[in-house]
Amino acid sequence: MTASPGPARGPLHGVRVVELGGIGPAPFAAMMLADLGADVVRVHRVGETAEPNAALDRGRRSIAVQLKDPRGVDVVRELAAGADALIEGFRPGVLERLGLGPRELHAANPALVIGRMTGYGQDGPFAPRAGHDINYIALSGALAAIGPAGHRPTPPINLVGDFGGGGMPLALGVVSAVLSARATGRGQVVDAAMVEGAASLMAMIYGFHGRGQWSVRRGENLFDSGAPWYDTYACADGRHVAVGALEPQFFAVLLERLGLSERIDADRQLDRDTWPHQRAEFEAAFAAHPRAHWESVFADVDACVTPVLDMDEAPAHPHNAARGAFVTLDGVTQPAPAPRFSGTPNAAPAPAPAVGAHTDELLADLGRDADQIAQLRADGVVG
Secondary structure, three states: OOOOOOOOOOOOOOOOOEEEEOOOOHHHHHHHHHHHHOOOEEEEEEOOOOOOOOOOOOOOOEEOOOOOOOHHHHHHHHHHHHOOOEOOOOOOOOOEEEEEEHHHHHHHHHOHHHHHEEEEOOOOOOOOOOOHHHHHHHHHHHHHHHHOOOOOOOOOOHHHHHHHHHHHHHHHHHHHHHHHHHOOOOOOOEEEHHHHHHHHHOOHHHHHHOOOOOOOOOOOOOOOOOOEEEEEEOOOOOEEEEEOOOOOHHHHHHHHOOOOOOOOOHHHHOOOHHHHHHHHHHHHHOOOOOOOHHHOOOOOOOOEEEEEOOOOOHHHHHHHHHHHHHEEEEOOOEEEEEEEEEEOOOOOOOOOOOOOOOHHHHHOOHHHHHHHHHHHHHHOEEE
């Protein structure tokens, strides 16, 4: 039985999160929490001039605070005292040096969840070192597995470390800890490290490798472009199609629609000795016609063949359009909140706020009157 949908405000409605401004994975976690209905207050620094990212920074309220001033630190402590969670992406020790470490925050709010996003974790030999997505996935084993045979490892943008291995585990960890805090009254620290998150994304591959079913040599395995029926192919117009005909029934349809049933033995799909021949036939077949032709050929069958769409094309694809998979905020087309909920649907995300757009409103919520707010502004404590 399907639940009756409630008001469009998301399953995390009523959860308050304080986000200490940063870049990459922590803002992505905050975006996800905001998309799901949490009230996320982003703490920007006074004087910050970086233009908000229309997608990554959406859905928050913003307060600009000078964290070098004890009065600014007090404002953040007060925000955290009334919140369910605080998330930050500083190097280990920075939060403590600001006077906002777990000891201080839990003294005022024992149920507070503190989500800490780093590359290497809060401890360990690499904990204090600088790095970026590419470094973290390099240590996880993921980067070495990505790329075609005979080529260098290929950085997969910053999806595997920052977002898949960083922001998503942080968001899940924060929600899990909030559930625990609501049951026990005790908050805790969530130590989210991108090295470990990226490694967790590799769980299935590590499992295959442990059973001798996955080689550490790139481009020789099922999902890393080694198999000819799990790869991309260029079409006559320079565009590409993605082929994922993993199962034999899909492989048979692939051969039939490409006109290759007589040239490739479907029963030898998994025979690696036949893979060079298969690949050559696929390359020649797809190169003979433009991508639109192949979209039409495979439109009504299950052969696991799809067009490779770029960011200009994806939002307009009929399936994505029918599902409302993309939204436009402030003139920027971007992914819609995901996943979807039958009983507590997500509200449309609010546009990314300007730095400090809600400073007065949030200070008033903390009990500051107009004169006090004006003085804080005049002293450069808030902006």
